[in-house]
Amino acid sequence: MPSNTPKEISFTSEVRVRFAEVDPLGIVWHGNYIQYFEDGREAFGRHHGISYLDQKDSNFSTPIVESKCEHKLPLTYGDVATVKTTYVDCEAAKMIFTYEILNPQGQVVCKGRTVQVFVALGGELSLVIPDFFIAWKKKVGLLDG
Numbered sequence: 001m002p003s004n005t006p007k008e009i010s011f012t013s014e015v016r017v018r019f020a021e022v023d024p025l026g027i028v029w030h031g032n033y034i035q036y037f038e039d040g041r042e043a044f045g046r047h048h049g050i051s052y053l054d055q056k057d058s059n060f061s062t063p064i065v066e067s068k069c070e071h072k073l074p075l076t077y078g079d080v081a082t083v084k085t086t087y088v089d090c091e092a093a094k095m096i097f098t099y100e101i102l103n104p105q106g107q108v109v110c111k112g113r114t115v116q117v118f119v120a121l122g123g124e125l126s127l128v129i130p131d132f133f134i135a136w137k138k139k140v141g142l143l144d145g
Helices: 032-048 052-057 131-139
Strands: 008-016 064-071 080-088 094-102 108-117
Touching (some): 008 032, 032 052, 032 080, 032 094
Antiparallel strands (some): 008 080, 080 094
């Protein structure tokens, strides 16, 4: 019996909280968590062969059209945080990622989600999944073929 559960692929990376990312109390400013999501997404892309440069080589960009960030606990200057980035497969012409950021004690400090769409480098929104992305999905086992 086929499963209706979406397939997922994850990658875990680390970021060190820099001085420029904190407020006078040494706590990470809330807007920097979106940057940590991007750091995780870039590490995911390099690891799984779907980086922004790979997309550009296929004449596409993938701008973010939606982002969500839930703050649970603070990170502080000098912390090394773990970013778990997960690609959530779907049938639409978009890329959905979820994120969990953990502090050095392994506690969830932030959770989030982003949605990206495919835009040809000429500026046209793609309403169908581009061929390079179908090939990537096959390569990583998200599609049969």
